[in-house]
Amino acid sequence: MSLDKATVAKIAHLARIKVPDGELESLAGELSQILTFVEQLNEVDTKDVPPMTSVAAQKLRRRKDEVTDGGYAPQVLSNGPETAEGFYVVPKVVE
Amino acid sequence: MTALTHLTMAGALDGLAKKEFTAVELAEAHVRAVEAVRPFNIFITETPDAALSMAKASDERRAKGEAGPMDGLPIAVKDLFCTKGVATTAGSHILDGFKPEYESTVTSQLWRDGAVMLGKVNLDEFAMGSATITAHQGETVSPWSPGAPGAWDRKIVAGGSSGGSAAVIAARAALGATGTDTGGSIRQPAGYTGTVGIKPTYGRCSRWGIVAYASSLDQAGPMTRTVEDAAIMLRSMCGFDPKDSTSVDLAVPDFRAALTGDIRGLRVGIPKEYRVEGLSAEIDALWTQGIEWLKEAGAVPVEISLPHTKYALAAYYIIAPAEASSNLARYDGVRYGLRVEGGSLSDMYENTRGAGFGREVRRRILIGTYVLSAGYYDAYYNKARQVRTRIKWDFDEAFKSCDVILTPTAPSTPFAIGEKMDDPVQMYLNDVFTVPINLAGLPAMSVPAGLGADGLPLGLQLIGRPFDEETLLRVGQVVEKAANVTALPPFVA
Numbered sequence: 001m002s003l004d005k006a007t008v009a010k011i012a013h014l015a016r017i018k019v020p021d022g023e024l025e026s027l028a029g030e031l032s033q034i035l036t037f038v039e040q041l042n043e044v045d046t047k048d049v050p051p052m053t054s055v056a057a058q059k060l061r062r063r064k065d066e067v068t069d070g071g072y073a074p075q076v077l078s079n080g081p082e083t084a085e086g087f088y089v090v091p092k093v094v095e
Numbered sequence: 096m097t098a099l100t101h102l103t104m105a106g107a108l109d110g111l112a113k114k115e116f117t118a119v120e121l122a123e124a125h126v127r128a129v130e131a132v133r134p135f136n137i138f139i140t141e142t143p144d145a146a147l148s149m150a151k152a153s154d155e156r157r158a159k160g161e162a163g164p165m166d167g168l169p170i171a172v173k174d175l176f177c178t179k180g181v182a183t184t185a186g187s188h189i190l191d192g193f194k195p196e197y198e199s200t201v202t203s204q205l206w207r208d209g210a211v212m213l214g215k216v217n218l219d220e221f222a223m224g225s226a227t228i229t230a231h232q233g234e235t236v237s238p239w240s241p242g243a244p245g246a247w248d249r250k251i252v253a254g255g256s257s258g259g260s261a262a263v264i265a266a267r268a269a270l271g272a273t274g275t276d277t278g279g280s281i282r283q284p285a286g287y288t289g290t291v292g293i294k295p296t297y298g299r300c301s302r303w304g305i306v307a308y309a310s311s312l313d314q315a316g317p318m319t320r321t322v323e324d325a326a327i328m329l330r331s332m333c334g335f336d337p338k339d340s341t342s343v344d345l346a347v348p349d350f351r352a353a354l355t356g357d358i359r360g361l362r363v364g365i366p367k368e369y370r371v372e373g374l375s376a377e378i379d380a381l382w383t384q385g386i387e388w389l390k391e392a393g394a395v396p397v398e399i400s401l402p403h404t405k406y407a408l409a410a411y412y413i414i415a416p417a418e419a420s421s422n423l424a425r426y427d428g429v430r431y432g433l434r435v436e437g438g439s440l441s442d443m444y445e446n447t448r449g450a451g452f453g454r455e456v457r458r459r460i461l462i463g464t465y466v467l468s469a470g471y472y473d474a475y476y477n478k479a480r481q482v483r484t485r486i487k488w489d490f491d492e493a494f495k496s497c498d499v500i501l502t503p504t505a506p507s508t509p510f511a512i513g514e515k516m517d518d519p520v521q522m523y524l525n526d527v528f529t530v531p532i533n534l535a536g537l538p539a540m541s542v543p544a545g546l547g548a549d550g551l552p553l554g555l556q557l558i559g560r561p562f563d564e565e566t567l568l569r570v571g572q573v574v575e576k577a578a579n580v581t582a583l584p585p586f587v588a
Binding site for chain 2: 027037044079091
């Protein structure tokens with residue numbers, strides 16, 4: 001499997017990571033190397049083998065859907081790069 | 096008396112109980128040692144004031160007869176565990192300035208039991224790596240590097256991703272350290288530094304408050320200088336936590352009580368598929384020696400087969416990046432850490448993540464995004480999860496004929512910084528013996544077993560049945576005693 005520059009640029013956009021144009025070519029090479037490496041999985045017979053969803057031999061616990069925590073907005077916001085009036089501030093989304 | 100920084104945890108507990116020294120004296124000696132190891136770039140954040148005040152409180156508890164099972168023991172914390180009010184970076188630029196408002200479950204249990212925090216130690220960025228060379232804060236140098244600090248002939252890696260944790264105990268600047276292991280990140284650095292590291296069964300230690308890499312594989316564990324110390328520290332780290340949905344509600348045994356030395360009749364599985372191409376002759380010989388040691392102690396070696404071993408790395412390098420791409424979506428410049436402005440919200444996200452993530456992290460997020468994208472999900476991600484099931488089945492089958500499995504920890508002695516750096520796949524091969532265990536969710540440990548011809552440490556790995564850390568520790572101590580590795584690194588604090 002070989003990825004081209006355009007595909008890498010598309011994945012980078014999906015992942016919301018800015019990649020300088022000058023790095024796309026070498027990144028395409030590195031990612032292609034990894035994808036070639038993982039192609040060997042096609043040798044494994046996985047007919048009727050269930051995909052693993054949990055490695056622990058237990059079901060996820062259930063709990064009541066109720067509020068058990070909260071009431072400390074200042075702590076939640078304390079690490080925000082920009083906050084105001086109890087909210088996170090982001091660039092304008094709607095004109 | 097042994098220098099305070101050269102004690103084992105068991106020895107230090109003994110000395111504290113007998114009033115040979117105080118927790119404050121022990122902490123002071125370690126704070127000086129932490130300063131002495133600065134050339135190795137082990138600590139990201141030193142917390143000497145916290146260490147001394149925690150030690151003072153420990154002495155007061157002990158005076159009242161209320162000492163906990165780890166009371167007064169100075170330890171280091173991998174900078175992947177959230178620590179309240181103390182910067183937590185995950186080795187990444189993107190977490191600049193982040194000071195958690197909460198404490199991880201594992202570290203809070205260690206403080207509950209009396210441990211003393213020396214600081215936060217280096218790792219590969221977001222725990223993605225095998226050498227502790229990818230952090231924004233720079234690479235950690237192993238105390239095993241030949242030559243004087245700063246004038247090394249070769250800068251040897253401490254392994255990774257828990258390389259700071261491994262280096263700090265090898266350099267005698269902490270009695271133990273927390274690690275995390277997603278594909279070998281506790282066991283491989285333990286092997287590379289001549290220390291002991293355990294990755295417990297998935298679900299044993301709470302993941303709550305640990306910066307997530309690949310949630311279905313991540314597991315915390317102790318790193319120490321002896322198997323007995325690992326048993327002491329593991330007990331404090333384990334336990335059910337309702338805040339982690341995959342935490343298992345199971346009683347925590349007194350692991351130290353399992354160290355009976357009696358392994359007569361125990362069946363030790365030797366997987367033939369681990370004799371991989373590229374396995375160095377001296378490691379092969381050490382493995383054979385390990386089998387002999389266990390035989391002499393009355394155990395019975397059994398050849399076993401783990402036929403899908405060779406596919407584990409490939410499955411891992413789909414599953415781990417896939418989970419990482421999802422877990423690391425949270426670093427968006429809005430709620431914590433770095434923010435690089437842009438004209439629009441989307442530009443701000445892309446600028447922040449472009450500047451904040453290092454090359455290896457970016458590579459894994461992109462691979463993960465690709466294998467989860469429409470049209471490729473079945474071909475890559477589902478296929479890898481099916482192979483993961485087959486790897487788990489291999490172990491289920493093998494444990495019908497054995498009680499524990501013995502393998503090397505890594506295929507070679509540690510390499511020097513600058514080597515193996517060009518080809519990501521070559522770097523991934525360091526983890527060939529450790530990755531299958533995470534995929535199967537099993538407990539495993541690395542025990543120091545000797546030195547290579549280059550004078551660098553070699554470890555053997557033991558793999559156990561789910562939740563049977565006790566057998567693991569019991570056998571591990573037999574290996575430790577038989578190997579009797581007494582060599583110290585060229586530098587000790």
